[in-house]
Amino acid sequence: MNRVPVIALLAAAPGALLLSLSAGSPAEPPAVTPVLPVVITPGDADHAPSDAVVLFDGTDVQLWKHDKDAAAKWKIEDAGDGSKGSRARCLTVAPGSGNLLSTKAFNDCQIHIEFATPVKVEGEGQGRGNSGVYIQGRYEVQVLDSYNNTTYPDGQCGAIYKQHAPLVNACRGPGQWQTYDIVFRAAKFGADGKKTVNARVTVFQNGVLVQDHSEVTGSTGGNISDEGPTPGPIMLQDHGNLTRFRNIWVRPLN
Numbered sequence: 001m002n003r004v005p006v007i008a009l010l011a012a013a014p015g016a017l018l019l020s021l022s023a024g025s026p027a028e029p030p031a032v033t034p035v036l037p038v039v040i041t042p043g044d045a046d047h048a049p050s051d052a053v054v055l056f057d058g059t060d061v062q063l064w065k066h067d068k069d070a071a072a073k074w075k076i077e078d079a080g081d082g083s084k085g086s087r088a089r090c091l092t093v094a095p096g097s098g099n100l101l102s103t104k105a106f107n108d109c110q111i112h113i114e115f116a117t118p119v120k121v122e123g124e125g126q127g128r129g130n131s132g133v134y135i136q137g138r139y140e141v142q143v144l145d146s147y148n149n150t151t152y153p154d155g156q157c158g159a160i161y162k163q164h165a166p167l168v169n170a171c172r173g174p175g176q177w178q179t180y181d182i183v184f185r186a187a188k189f190g191a192d193g194k195k196t197v198n199a200r201v202t203v204f205q206n207g208v209l210v211q212d213h214s215e216v217t218g219s220t221g222g223n224i225s226d227e228g229p230t231p232g233p234i235m236l237q238d239h240g241n242l243t244r245f246r247n248i249w250v251r252p253l254n
Contacts, residue, residue: 046085048112048249055102055234056248058089066098067224073097074236079116079246081177087114090246091236093131099224099238101137105231108253111135111182116244117145119175125151129174130239132161135184136232137224139216141203143243146171158210160201161220166210177246178206183253187216189229199227 041050048054055063058079061072074097079090091100117129129145139160146157146169153159158166172178181204188197203211219227224235236245 046083046087046247048086048247049251052112052249052251053104054086054249055104056091056246057086058246061091061100063103064091064100065103066100070098072100074100077244079177079244083177087177087247090116090244092244093236093238093240093242095238095240095242097238099134100236101224102233102235102250104250105233106136106184106250106252107186107231109135109184110251110253111180111184111234111248112250113182113248114177114179114246115143116177117143117174118242121145121174124149126155128241129243130237130241131243132222132235132237132239133180133182134220134223134235134237135182135199135201136186137235138219138227138232139184139199139201140220140222140237141180141182141201141211143237145174147173158203158205160203160211160214160216161222163216163220164211164214166203166205167212168208168210170205170208170210172206180205181207186231186254187227187229193229195227 043049064072066072073094075092075094076089077092079088113133121128128149131143132140133143134140142155142157142159142161144157153165154162156166156169157171183202185200187195187199190196199216201211201214201216222237225232234250
């Protein structure tokens with residue numbers, strides 16, 4: 001076998017040997033961004049993530065009010081399912097007292113909230129356990145006892161009210177605790193005040209996707225303010241039913 005000196009190889013093709021030597025150990029690709037993610041504590045069933053704004057943990061209603069800054073009148077009661085910690089106590093609608101608004105306002109955000117419709121089934125359709133979670137006080141994610149209860153599709157539990165029916169009916173039975181995990185992207189507005197991008201809402205109900213980045217074309221019925229560039233509160237609706245809420249927290253995403 002003829003052996004070619006290394007010097008001869010380098011003379012013939014100076015880059016060939018370097019390519020051969022480096023072929024087995026490719027360099028790491030350059031980082032897309034040099035900024036590392038912020039470290040948070042993710043929390044668990046009884047604890048919100050460390051970067052969340054805790055609106056209700058069962059202790060008080062200091063971060064809630066009614067319209068015109070009236071003190072919150074909804075009742076704090078035992079959640080009734082043996083839960084401990086932040087899930088042991090809940091807020092129950094006081095019919096006729098009015099909607100409950102968070103004292104803090106939000107733009108893009110992640111929302112966690114647990115709810116239970118009344119144990120005793122009364123009425124039908126929209127009359128069963130009706131309430132709503134309003135994002136920015138403008139866009140309603142419907143709360144309703146939709147377990148074996150027929151009503152119009154975009155009024156079902158998990159609907160973006162009168163705009164998008166839920167993808168599936170993921171409701172538990174009357175009186176059972178359920179969860180909403182919501183990702184909200186606020187509408188965008190130009191310098192002239194005109195809307196350039198519609199709001200988007202993703203909703204998981206009881207861990208099941210029921211709204212998939214749904215585009216919201218405008219405020220839904222029962223809203224307390226029109227669309228605009230300013231942040232808005234989380235609003236819980238008083239629809240006259242004894243619907244309950246607990247373990248409410250929000251992570252601002254902007």
